[in-house]
Amino acid sequence: MIHKGRNKGEKTPEIPTIRPPSEWRSILVRLTRGCKWNRCRFCGIYPHLGVPNFSIRSIDEVKHDIDLLHILRPRGETVFFGDADPLEIGVETFCRIAEYLRSTIPVKRLTCYARVSTLLRIGPEAVKDLSRSGLNRVHLGLESGDEQVLQFHRKGQTPGMVAKVADWLKQAGIEVSFYVLLGLGGQDRWREHIAGTFNLINQTEPDFVRIRRLWLYGDGSGLPGTECPLWKEIRGGSFNPQCPEGTVQELHFLLDGLAELKTFFACDHENNYVRVAGMLKSDRQEMLAEVESFLTLSLLERNAHYTAVGSRI
Ligand code: SF4
Numbered sequence: 001m002i003h004k005g006r007n008k009g010e011k012t013p014e015i016p017t018i019r020p021p022s023e024w025r026s027i028l029v030r031l032t033r034g035c036k037w038n039r040c041r042f043c044g045i046y047p048h049l050g051v052p053n054f055s056i057r058s059i060d061e062v063k064h065d066i067d068l069l070h071i072l073r074p075r076g077e078t079v080f081f082g083d084a085d086p087l088e089i090g091v092e093t094f095c096r097i098a099e100y101l102r103s104t105i106p107v108k109r110l111t112c113y114a115r116v117s118t119l120l121r122i123g124p125e126a127v128k129d130l131s132r133s134g135l136n137r138v139h140l141g142l143e144s145g146d147e148q149v150l151q152f153h154r155k156g157q158t159p160g161m162v163a164k165v166a167d168w169l170k171q172a173g174i175e176v177s178f179y180v181l182l183g184l185g186g187q188d189r190w191r192e193h194i195a196g197t198f199n200l201i202n203q204t205e206p207d208f209v210r211i212r213r214l215w216l217y218g219d220g221s222g223l224p225g226t227e228c229p230l231w232k233e234i235r236g237g238s239f240n241p242q243c244p245e246g247t248v249q250e251l252h253f254l255l256d257g258l259a260e261l262k263t264f265f266a267c268d269h270e271n272n273y274v275r276v277a278g279m280l281k282s283d284r285q286e287m288l289a290e291v292e293s294f295l296t297l298s299l300l301e302r303n304a305h306y307t308a309v310g311s312r313i
Contacts, residue, residue, distance in 0.1 A: 013065035013072070014057070016082025017049050018313070020139050020177070020210070021268050023111060027069050027076040031097060032056050035084035037115060041153045041230045041239075042143075042184060042214055045313060046084065048225040056089050062097050070105050079105070081112035088118065091126045095133035102134045111137040111177075116157040119165040127168045137175040137207075140166070146196030149185050152239075153230075159200045166204040176206040182250045182272075183214035183242035190242060194250050198257030209280075211254075211267040213247050215311045244306035248273050252291045260284055273309050 014030040034051040038044075046052070069076070079101060087094055098110060112135065119127065119138075144150055145159050166176050178201065185193025201209055216234070218227030233239035242250070251267070251274060258265070258280055265287065266277040274294050276287040294302070 011068070013068045014061075016080070017046060017051050018084075019080050019082060020111075020113075022177075022208075022210070023078070023080040025076075026078040026080040026109075026111070027073050027105070027107070029062065029065060029069065029079060029081050029097075029101070030057060030083060031062055031081050031086035031089045031094065032083050036088050037085065037117075037156055039154045039156065040143075041233060042181065042228065044226060044229040048217065048228075049313075050225070051083070054088075059093055059097060063100055066097075066101050066104055076105065077107060078109040078111070079107045081110070084113055085115045085118055086112050087114050087122065087130075091122050091129060094135075095129055098130075098133035098135055107134075109136055110134050111139060113139045113141070116140055116161050116165050119168065120161050124168040124171070127165075127174070128172045131172040131174050135174060137177060138169055139177045139179065142178040142197070142200070143181045144184050144193050144197055145200030146185065146189070146192045149189060149193045149196070153184065159196060162200060163204050166206060175208070176204070177208035177210060178204075178206045179210050179212060180254070181212050181214050182247040182254075185242075187240045187242055187246060190246060190250055191253070194253045195257060198254055201263070202257075202259045202261065205261045206263055209263055209265045210269070211251065211265075211272055212269050213271040213273070214242070215271055215313070216241065217311070217313065244273055245302065248291065248295065251276075252288065252295070255284060255288045255291065258284060271309070271311055273306060 016028050016030045019026070019028055032054065034046040034054040036054040038046065038054065101107065101110065140162070142162055143153070143155055147158055150157060169176050180197055216228045216230060218225060230239060234241060261280040263280045265280050267275040268277065274291050276290050278287050
């Protein structure tokens with residue numbers, strides 16, 4: 001669906017609803033609104049933030065925003081395309097917008113979110129076209145490398161699909177950034193969740209692995225917006241949420257299982273109870289030691305820390 005809401009004289013650009021923390025300095029360009037898939041049980045974040053429906057912006061609207069952003073952010077060097085899966089605008093249109101951007105703003109890095117299933121659908125030749133148009137990093141929601149966990153959460157991807165598109169991206173010279181969600185297997189499947197995840201990361205060797213912790217927002221606590229869809233399964237008894245200490249144990253198990261890869265590993269979100277970062281090749285042992293050191297604190301200190309760390313999207 002093409003959204004026709006805004007007129008061409010608009011003086012402020014539309015901003016993507018969500019961006020990765022690592023894109024905090026980037027110029028943000030919105031190609032699509034919301035998430036077309038919108039089915040992952042752990043997510044529901046676009047409806048929660050007031051974007052319940054998916055829509056595609058017109059190429060003229062997006063170019064108009066790029067012109068405005070060029071004036072507003074003359075020193076911007078990196079650009080992020082949103083929302084959740086901007087390739088849904090179509091590869092040809094995406095490339096035309098990327099080329100227009102590059103001819104307007106001298107950007108050093110162009111990144112976007114993408115769904116694995118969308119990349120699989122467009123195929124390896126289209127991925128090369130994306131690279132030629134100037135896309136040089138893609139943020140993929142891996143979430144888990146365990147097939148059963150992915151299926152339960154209706155992610156719409158398998159570990160095999162992830163491995164295939166990660167390979168295409170790397171072959172095309174596009175950096176791969178994976179997001180992993182601690183707690184996604186709950187208390188009943190956390191070992192499989194993490195083992196599947198480190199196996200897939202070891203197999204694919206992405207450029208970045210970024211860690212998040214599952215946060216069940218909107219539990220009737222008075223927060224505005226819709227609640228996390230996973231509450232339905234929790235109330236029904238089919239999902240048993242992980243405890244705070246369990247997510248730290250997951251982080252330790254993950255780091256322990258990862259090989260010494262040329263991958264930058266970062267807990268770069270405030271939700272993480274222990275925030276380590278470094279290259280797996282050179283810093284993995286040090287990161288493991290940091291997690292172990294946290295786990296040697298007294299129970300009182302650990303619980304105080306879990307309470308003090310805020311939960312946010
Ligand atoms: S996790 Fe990504 S693909 Fe799944 S519903 Fe949320 S935004 Fe959409």
